[in-house]
Amino acid sequence: MLDSSVWPTNDYSRVPYRFYHDPSIYELERERVFKGPAWTLVGLEVEIPNPGDFRASYIGDEPIIIHRDANGKIHGFINRCAHRGAIVRRELQGTAKDHVCIYHQWCYGQDGGLIGVPFRRGLKGKGGYGKDFDPKNHGLTKVRIDSADGVLFGTMSDKAEPLNEYLGEAILGFLSRVFRRPVEVIGYHRQRIRGNWKGFAENTRDNYHASLLHDFFRTFGLDRPTQVGGATMDKRHRHCVTWGRMENSHDAAKEAYGKEQVASAGIQLKESSMVKYIPDRNDDISIAIGSLFPSSFFIQISNSLATRQIRPRGPGEFEVFQTLLGYQDDTPEMRQHRLRQANLVGPAGFVSMEDGEAIEIVQRATKAAPNDVQVLELGGKGAIQDCDFRINDVPVRGFWSYYAELLGIEPADGVR
Helix, strand or coil, X not given: CCCHHHCCCCCCCEEEHHHHCCXXXXXXXXXXXXXXXXXXXXXXXXXXXXXXXXXXXXXXXXXXXXXXXXXXXXXXXXXXXXXXXXXXXXXXXXXXXXXXXXXXXXXXXCCCCEEXXXXXXXXXXXXXXXXXXXXXXXXXXXXXXXXXXXXXXEECCCCCCCHHHHHHHHHHHHXXXXXXXXXXXXXXXXXXXXXXXXXXXXXXXXXXXXXXXXXXXXXXXXXXXXXXXXXXXXXXXXXXEEEEECCCCHHHHHHHHCHHHCCCCCCCCCCHHHHCCCCCCCCCEEEEEEEECCCEEEEEECCEEEEEEEEECCCCCEEEEEEEEEECCCCHHHHHHHHHHHHHCCCCCCCHHHHHHHHHHHHHHHCCCXXXXXXXXXXXXXXXXXXXXXXXXXXXXXXXXXXXXXXXXXXXXXCC
């Protein structure tokens, strides 16, 4: 049985490995997190700009469709036929006046309502559905959709608070910074990782691993612990933005790592633009990652921009779906620069491939030790609060704090 006694500490500085492997916990997450009162990134308005445009997406492991109707209103519904449960839309996106299931041709409108059923009256006076069959009772299950700065979020719960309240001022400010100019999609990619989805959620909130795990970052100065930066959270500490300002000092890096660990002075890239940062905002923040509970991420690495969505596939596997972005008023040179820097991320990226490997080796090593725990003490124990330094685990503990609340397993005196 899972209850509050699972936590060795009340500040979430110890997290049992059981949370990454137990199938019964995963089923609780499906019901209380992904079908619970949380909002999840499902797409961008720019992906469905015209009446009739639709896009397939996910909330947790539930497939959904978002569709802009003929009047411009955006609807959301689960992408599962009400007849026999088949996926209705199998393509990523397109334009359509309706949605027809390939299996038995049930037809749904742009709002997900059932509008056509083959053989409803039978054939030659035989068969068909009974007189009590009402199409209004057999539409696709609705999903609430709302938008912030052109970013579309969805929730399957009617108890979810309004989106702006859920995001909070810190995240709304971050989204405004990223989406202050009209964006365009410049690419997609996806990556399967044999690990637990929460490992990725932790990874993006942990500021300091990048300067240790990713040699490319450290060597060429894209991300170092010596950078001025920190972690800013919403009031509930469920979301966070980790950030760092541009820093080119090899001397500062040597002081942090020791001369044996820093190769920057002796190694150069033939394609130097891969690490070039061209300021295109009114600040010098060169790396910023917005992590929204439970599974939504907004990434700026130098001039590379992207959204990421975690799509769980059970307790031991998940997919990362990434949408690469630029701005509609980018010059051709800047668009090419963003595409070049997109090689930092993704399944074969100079950086992201190491994140996937790290999560997978954690999953393999912890399977045999469900009652052992990870240690989240860097930056201090106790209170969960914003940090004006980059070397800390505090936002990770914030994630677990809200997770415990939704699963109903908070310690009586649990830190929030």
